[in-house]
Amino acid sequence: MSTITSAAPAENAASGVSLYRAIWRWHFFAGLLVVPFLLNLAITGSLYLFKNEINESVFAYRYDVVASGQPLAPEKLTEIATAAVPGSAVTSYKDPATPERSAIVTVSGNGGSTLVFIDPYSGKILDTVGSTEEFNYVVKRIHSLALFGGFPNKLIEIAGGFAMVLVVTGIYLWWPRRQTGGVVTVRGTPARRVFWRDLHAVTGAFAGILIFFLAITGMPWSGYWGSNVQAWLGSHGLGYPTQLWDDVPKSEKVTQDILPVVGWSVEQAPVPLSDLPAARSNKPIGLNRAVEIAKAAGLTPGFDLAMPSGEAGVYSAAIYPDDLAKERTIHIDQYSGKPLVDISYGQYPIFGKAIEWGINVHQGREFGRANQFLMLATCLAIVLSCVTGVVMWWKRRPSGRVGVPPMPPRRSVYIGLWTIAAVYALAFPLTGLAILLMIAVDQAIIRTIPPLRRVFA
Structure with missing residues (x-):
């Protein structure tokens, strides 16, 4: 009896040490891989939170009038815009958000798409800039790494998934285990490694939930997970009310193909077609009338209105304001002026509403300045976590080696971690596969090749 009693605590202690070391090792590898990506997300995200403030200060010369x-009438403004960019055609018109804001006309030509900023009262051209060169657009594309191609964009998706893993494993490692410091206080001075360890742990513990929130609400924009979830919700009528399109002919285009800004839930919603038989007895209503119809329908100022694409195209108007209740998309028959599809946030199914709300909070738009500064604080916490993590590792690592946390005494603990990773891979395939690959490399290559085992020790 005494042998069994004394062995049980030792066995439990060994299991606890094995799990702690395995998760610590996992946390280390995940952090080492994604620190550059998280820094990019935090820095560019901080800038994008204040895109309106940047426009109103740095670029006030083209926004303020x-x-x-x-x-002037919208059609007159579009004439001025096309004259400013010879050989171009109008693709969309942005209604001034306030009487003190410029009108923005997007034109396309051989040189690509161009934004033309116009004083709506005098017709003066305030500025022209390529659509892909506009500051906030560039920041957003760097944020997602889409600026550098499809593969880097997939890496950001993986990094977002890893961020969630880092939060969960970090909280496990932080969880109090009879220590007197490093839970809510920071010990030592910057000269000591424990200072950086505690600062890293306490920052992650207090900001972890918000970091997790930013990671999960950023996933809808991801190239693989986001597009597949969007398609699945749309096909099951959970993202936007598909029944609104039942009685109208649909084109091959989707809403995000034609409008500069549109709500996530309706990005993949099909664009309807105008009634061509009715076109024989009606002339196109024109941009002026389309703008009037959009305003009469209740779209708040600042909406974008896309021009019809071809003979069967429609006018498509959309507003994506800070107040989600006013989010709206309307497709208007270019001949009769009849709204063919009119959808608002209140009509989204529960999943569509939840994702849109998460995106709005993620962008700092849902509850004013408090939202902006809360998300900014979270971005700064990510930067601090990355910096403290790197400094802590640098101070801890042995000279000439990577300094990976030690292997767990019991390798059987990895069975549970493999199972967790497999389940995670079902929810977030790209990140899950990266985790499985990380564990496989650790177990099958680093552990079995002596030179690598020494370097990574």
Whole structure:
């Protein structure tokens, strides 16, 4: 009896040490791989949170105007825009958000797509900039790494998934185990490694939930997971109400193909077609009338309106404001002026609403300045976690070696981790596969090749 009693605590202790070391090793590898990506996400995300403030200060010369008299008609503004970019055609018109804002006309030609900023009162050209060169657009593309191609964009998706793993494993490693510091306080001074360890742990513990939130709400934009979830929700009527399209002919285009800004839930919604038989007895209503219809339908100022694409195309108007309740997309028959599809946030099914709300909070738009600064604080916490993690590792690592946390005494603990990784791979395939690959390399290559085992020790 005494032998069994004394062996049980030792066995439990060995199991606890094995699990702790395995998760520590996992946390280390995940952090080492994604630190550069997380820094990029945090820095560019911080900038994008204040895109409106950047436009109103740095680029005020092309956004701000003095209200004086009656503004020019939209069609007149588009004529001015096409004259400023010879050989171009209008693709969309942005209604001024306030009387003190410029109108923005997007034109396309051989040189690509161009934004033309116009004083709606005088018709003066305030600026022209390529659509893909606009500052906030570039920041957003760097944020997702889409600026550098499809593969880097997939890496950001993997990094977002790893961020969730880092939060969960980090909280496990932080969880109090009879230590007197490093839970809510920071010990030592910057000269000591324990200072950086505690600062890393306490920052992650307090900001972990928000970091996890940013990671999960950023996934809808990802190239693989986001597009597949979007397609699945759409095909099951959970992302947007597909029944609204039942009685109208649909084109091959989707809403995000034609509008500069559109809600996530309706990005893949098909664009309807105008009634061609009715076209024989009606002339196109024109941009002026389409803008009037959009305003009469209740779209708030600042909406984008895309021009019809071809003879059967429609006018498509959309507004994606800070107030989600006012989010709206309307497709208007270019001949009759009849709204063919009119969809608002209130009509989204529960999953569509939840994802849109998460995206709005992620972008700092849902509850004013508090939202912006809360997300900014989270981004700064990510930067601090990355910096403290790297400094802590650098101070801890043995000279000439990577300094990977030691292997767990019991390798059987990896059976559980493999199972967790396999389940995670079902939810987030790219990240899950990367985790499985990470564990496989650790177990089948680093552990079995002596030179690598020494370097990574």
